[in-house]
Amino acid sequence: MAAAKIKKGDSVVVRSGKDKGRTGTVLQVLPKDEKVLVSGINVATRHKKPTQGDPNGGIDRREAPMHISKVSLADPKDGKATRVRFETKDGKKVRVAVKSGETIDG
Template sequence: MSAAKIRKGDKVVVLSGRDKGKTGEVISSMPKESKVIVAGVNVATRHRKPSQVNPQGGLERREAPLHVSKVAIADPKTGKPTRVRFETRGDKKVRVAAKSGELING
């Protein structure tokens, strides 16, 4: 079991940048690069030339990676950003929202 504070499937809030305040779900996590990709956040547009695969060409929009420090877990109780704490409950190490003490599923 990894001890990552932010994992795939987590609901997060963007703390800074162009998309500040937006919320979304983590699509993928890249722990080695300290980056995450969040659905609907930090969308980059690329102009594509027509090709055999895409004869029309046009605009391609996709989410670009964000640094982990720019996002925070959304508190399961309030939806506001919170830090993550690890606790031992029973014999399991679990993630807990620092503000409310709620268990973060996953």
């Protein structure tokens, strides 16, 4: 399995779809489905009927998973979208932003 270019806690920029251009933090990565969960992005609403456990019911808003190809890592320097490459520094494999050359982790 290839190394993950986007990880939990990363700041990402949405590249396409209804939330194009917005930024958020990755809450969860689902590698089997090739999807990510980003805070405040791709919010879906669900109408819940009142039940004994939840007598009020109401509208439930939560983030829905989106395909990993729709998001791109935000450059640590300027916050714009960038690609990621891997380099070895001090014997450790680190992620590097292609646009600015900044190290992302490490």
